[in-house]
Amino acid sequence: MKKYYIFLFVIIILLSACSTGKKALQKGNYFSAVSKSVQRLKSDPNNKNALTVLKDGYPLAINWSQEEMDQILSINQSFKWGRAVRLMEQVNKLSEEIRQSPAALNIIEEPKTYISELNMAREKAAEERYSAGIELLEMGTRESAREAFEHFYKTNNFIHGYRNVLEKINEAKALATVTVILEAMPVHTQKYKLTSEFFYDQVFEYLNNKFPNESFVNFYSPEQAEHAGLEYPD
Known part of the structure; x- marks a missing residue:
C-alpha cells in the first residue's frame, strides 16, 4: 500500500x-x-x-x-x-x-x-509613495514614522535613490526606533557572577537576533551606549 x-x-x-x-x-x-x-x-x-x-x-x-x-x-x-x-x-x-x-x-x-511606459509608471509610483512618506514623517510620531519608513522603502524599490529617499529612510528609521540599554543586575557574590554574566550574554544575543537592525528596536549594552553617545534611551 x-x-x-x-x-x-x-x-x-x-x-x-x-x-x-x-x-x-x-x-x-x-x-x-x-x-x-x-x-x-x-x-x-x-x-x-x-x-x-x-x-x-x-x-x-x-x-x-x-x-x-x-x-x-x-x-x-x-x-x-x-x-x-x-x-x-x-x-x-x-x-x-x-x-x-x-x-x-x-x-x-x-x-x-x-519600456518607456514602465519607466514613467515607476516614476509616478515612486512619487506617490514618497509624498505619502513625507506627509507621515511630518506628523512627528513614532507610529507615523514607521509608516513613513515603509513608504520610503517602497519608493526606493521603484527607483533606487529617488530624490533624497535614502536620507528619509534613515530619518524615519531613527524616529521610529525604540532604543533600549540592557543592563545586568549586579551580583555581589563570586558564586553566581559567572552564571549571571553568561545569562546576560545569552539574553542580549537573543534580543539582538529577535530584533535585528532592520527592526524598530535597538538594544545596547551600557558600553555600546556610551560609545554611541546615547544618554537618554527610550
Whole structure:
C-alpha cells in the first residue's frame, strides 16, 4: 500500500511538470496558462496543446492586463501607479519567457514589452509613495514614522535613490526606533557572577537576533551606549 501511494505521488508530480496550461486557461488564469505552455514548449517544442494554449492565451493575457491597467488608472485611488507597475512587470516577464523559447517565439513573434511606459509608471509610483512618506514623517510620531519608513522603502524599490529617499529612510528609521540599554543586575557574590554574566550574554544575543537592525528596536549594552553617545534611551 505504501509503494502504491509513493507511485501515485510520483505520477501526480510528473503530470504537474508536464502541464500545458490548458486547465489554467479554462479557469481564466491567463498569465499562468501562457507561462506553463512556454515551459512545456521548451522541453517539447511540437506539443500541440501547449502551442494552442499559447496562441489563444497570450492575446487574452495582454488584453486582460491592459483592461485592468486602464481601470486602475481611471479611478482616484491611492498608490494606483504601483499596481500599474506590477502589471507591466508581469507582462514583461511573460515576454522574456517567450523570447527564451524558439518554439514560443514562432507563435508570438513580437511579445509585448513595456519600456518607456514602465519607466514613467515607476516614476509616478515612486512619487506617490514618497509624498505619502513625507506627509507621515511630518506628523512627528513614532507610529507615523514607521509608516513613513515603509513608504520610503517602497519608493526606493521603484527607483533606487529617488530624490533624497535614502536620507528619509534613515530619518524615519531613527524616529521610529525604540532604543533600549540592557543592563545586568549586579551580583555581589563570586558564586553566581559567572552564571549571571553568561545569562546576560545569552539574553542580549537573543534580543539582538529577535530584533535585528532592520527592526524598530535597538538594544545596547551600557558600553555600546556610551560609545554611541546615547544618554537618554527610550
